[in-house]
Amino acid sequence: MERIERLLNSNRRWAEELKADDPQFFERLSESQSPELLWIGCSDSRISPTSSIGLLPGEMFVHRNVANLVNHSDMNCLAVMQFAIEVLKVEHVIVCGHYGCGGVKAAFDDARYGLVDNWLRYIQDTMHKHQAALEKLPDYETRLDRLCELNVIEQVISVGETTIVQDAWDRGQTLYLHGWIYRIGEGIYRDMKITVRSLDELNAMRTATYKPAETRPAGSVPA
Numbered sequence: 001m002e003r004i005e006r007l008l009n010s011n012r013r014w015a016e017e018l019k020a021d022d023p024q025f026f027e028r029l030s031e032s033q034s035p036e037l038l039w040i041g042c043s044d045s046r047i048s049p050t051s052s053i054g055l056l057p058g059e060m061f062v063h064r065n066v067a068n069l070v071n072h073s074d075m076n077c078l079a080v081m082q083f084a085i086e087v088l089k090v091e092h093v094i095v096c097g098h099y100g101c102g103g104v105k106a107a108f109d110d111a112r113y114g115l116v117d118n119w120l121r122y123i124q125d126t127m128h129k130h131q132a133a134l135e136k137l138p139d140y141e142t143r144l145d146r147l148c149e150l151n152v153i154e155q156v157i158s159v160g161e162t163t164i165v166q167d168a169w170d171r172g173q174t175l176y177l178h179g180w181i182y183r184i185g186e187g188i189y190r191d192m193k194i195t196v197r198s199l200d201e202l203n204a205m206r207t208a209t210y211k212p213a214e215t216r217p218a219g220s221v222p223a
């Protein structure tokens, strides 16, 4: 219980510090939100999306799950996306994965953790889809890193394939989809340079992703 008490104390200090800089900060925040970004990332405790990219409360709408997956029957993720895109009108969706992702590793190793294995099954689909390219890579670590990257690419494609995003593009709404990857050991995000802002760009990116690995430098992501 002492640990929980410390959390509440630390929260009061955090709020005081923000108010010292900007006395009306929380009052203003309570009236409305207008974030420009939607973040779809892994639930991993070692990643703090908002603070690690220098944003304050109110600046980013966030959805997180194990291994940052976007699938079209996940009502939770779809509801977040629909609200963020249609109501809040965010201009950017960032799908962020990370190297060393436990979810990706479990899928890659075909490990058994229980119910979560069913969720991670989608990563095995990605793995099978890219099996030939993965097998050409020299070792386990490189393959696992690449699968973490491929998982981000597949999820960006998955975001772009939702009716929510396609309707937004049809309406002429400005909406960029980005793929980022984080290295926990460095604390640094890398833009995978797969940003798309239309269905045509999404289709071109998808074609590039499915190019045989030998047409790209090893470990690279499509530009």
Ligand code: CO
Binding pocket: 042, 043, 044, 066, 067, 068, 098, 100, 101, 102, 103, 104
């Ligand atoms: Co993870």
